[in-house]
Amino acid sequence: MTPPIDLEQAQARLLAMLRSGPAIACPVGEAGGRFLAKPAIARRNNPPKDLSAMDGYATIGDGPWELVGEARAGLPFAKALSTGMAVRISTGAHMPTCADAVLIQENARVEGDTLFAEEAPDPNFIRRAGLDFEANDVLIEPGGPLGAAQMALARAGGLAKIVVHEVPQVAVVEVGDELCADPSICAPTQIPAVNGAMLASMARGAGADVSPHGPVADDADALVETLWEARDAALIVISGGASVGPHDLVKPALEAAGFTIDFWRVAIKPGKPLLVARRGNTVALGLPGNPVSSFVTGFLFMAPAIRKLAGAAACLPRAVPLPLAAPLPAGGKRREFLRATWTDAGVIAAEVQDSSALLPLARADVLIDRPAGADRSDTGAFVPCYLLENRAYA
Numbered sequence: 001m002t003p004p005i006d007l008e009q010a011q012a013r014l015l016a017m018l019r020s021g022p023a024i025a026c027p028v029g030e031a032g033g034r035f036l037a038k039p040a041i042a043r044r045n046n047p048p049k050d051l052s053a054m055d056g057y058a059t060i061g062d063g064p065w066e067l068v069g070e071a072r073a074g075l076p077f078a079k080a081l082s083t084g085m086a087v088r089i090s091t092g093a094h095m096p097t098c099a100d101a102v103l104i105q106e107n108a109r110v111e112g113d114t115l116f117a118e119e120a121p122d123p124n125f126i127r128r129a130g131l132d133f134e135a136n137d138v139l140i141e142p143g144g145p146l147g148a149a150q151m152a153l154a155r156a157g158g159l160a161k162i163v164v165h166e167v168p169q170v171a172v173v174e175v176g177d178e179l180c181a182d183p184s185i186c187a188p189t190q191i192p193a194v195n196g197a198m199l200a201s202m203a204r205g206a207g208a209d210v211s212p213h214g215p216v217a218d219d220a221d222a223l224v225e226t227l228w229e230a231r232d233a234a235l236i237v238i239s240g241g242a243s244v245g246p247h248d249l250v251k252p253a254l255e256a257a258g259f260t261i262d263f264w265r266v267a268i269k270p271g272k273p274l275l276v277a278r279r280g281n282t283v284a285l286g287l288p289g290n291p292v293s294s295f296v297t298g299f300l301f302m303a304p305a306i307r308k309l310a311g312a313a314a315c316l317p318r319a320v321p322l323p324l325a326a327p328l329p330a331g332g333k334r335r336e337f338l339r340a341t342w343t344d345a346g347v348i349a350a351e352v353q354d355s356s357a358l359l360p361l362a363r364a365d366v367l368i369d370r371p372a373g374a375d376r377s378d379t380g381a382f383v384p385c386y387l388l389e390n391r392a393y394a
């Protein structure tokens with residue numbers, strides 16, 4: 001048996017096997033979660049003209065001024081201002097020609113048609129044309145994501161459509177005789193199937209169109225049949241049966257279905273028996289069946305693989321250093337990804353780190369990346385952490 005390979009090496013090998021899908025033009029509002037295949041290039045300046053940043057009065061020179069009209073967003077004041085003139089102006093309205101400052105209405109006093117300033121009008125309340133970007137600027141690079149802010153940016157740039165990669169088709173297969181599809185009617189010899197739903201959700205979050213399969217019995221023929229059903233997927237994710245037991249059939253079934261194993265086993269805990277295989281343009285990713293092992297390898301391998309297929313420039317998760325709110329014992333023989341909560345005082349590793357334990361996983365905010373053979377770490381020491389979904393909220 002060859003020794004497990006390093007995490008970074010394994011991730012690089014997997015990503016190198018995958019190509020992003022074809023490019024298609026898509027309405028900006030429907031392209032959320034996708035990645036750009038071509039740069040999004042601005043067709044207009046933003047703002048298009050000098051605009052008022054505040055509600056008040058557009059002025060020229062020193063006051064008092066005579067009020068000669070109004071400029072509203074979408075309805076500019078048509079004439080130029082000359083000395084001694086001002087117009088009522090709304091946030092977002094074009095500055096009238098020759099106006100050089102905005103007097104906010106809180107600092108203004110109006111008597112009849114005459115405007116007086118209690119504090120001087122401020123030129124900084126003019127939002128200059130092109131402040132944000134100019135026509136022909138690259139707004140989003142190829143490989144960049146289209147989230148809510150990028151949708152707003154693209155539309156502000158005058159783009160109704162953008163060119164994105166097609167959504168990758170991903171099959172998620174869970175394997176095990178003991179798995180019951182309906183958790184509410186489990187026989188005593190069964191357990192609820194949890195990994196399929198969990199991985200499908202993670203895969204969708206990473207940008208995939210998911211077809212779920214199984215639970216499939218621990219039977220090589222049944223698994224080969226499922227691999228056939230999933231043949232159109234760019235990535236087939238299989239959870240369970242990746243280890244060395246007599247019923248761990250994923251490796252032989254993949255070989256029987258014409259896949260070639262690229263590597264098996266990675267030096268991480270949980271997640272060691274991870275397996276990667278390929279047949280033509282289809283890549284199979286075998287994840288260990290323990291639910292936490294499936295989650296961690298889903299996070300470290302499946303989601304990056306889907307991002308690569310979806311055309312993302314940044315595929316791998318990024319660790320951030322966070323302080324420990326409680327000490328960590330010395331690291332073990334394998335690099336470990338500890339489930340931990342993130343409090344105001346720092347991160348605290350869960351007491352139970354068993355790869356079947358879902359409660360600490362579901363309560364975890366971060367995974368602490370703990371190197372093999374690490375010395376004991378004291379409270380306050382910074383450790384690399386991967387933020388889990390939705391942890392921007394407190």
Ligand SMILES: Nc1nc2c(c(=O)[nH]1)N[C@H]1C(S)=C(S)[C@@H](COP(=O)(O)OP(=O)(O)OC[C@H]3O[C@@H](n4cnc5c(N)ncnc54)[C@H](O)[C@@H]3O)O[C@H]1N2
Binds near residue numbers: 248271
């Ligand atoms: N002799 C050895 N035994 C094991 C080794 C080893 O190196 N030598 N590795 C261990 C490690 S580490 C892991 S991780 C597991 C991975 O095993 P498999 O990928 O073959 O997974 P299974 O045996 O099918 O299942 C493991 C465990 O998880 C439960 N499970 C599986 N799928 C699901 C699912 N979809 N939903 C809920 N629970 C699931 C299953 O019932 C088992 O309890 O192997 C160790 N053994």
Ligand code: MOO
Binds near residue numbers: 270271293
């Ligand atoms: O590697 Mo296993 O995934 O430790 O439980």
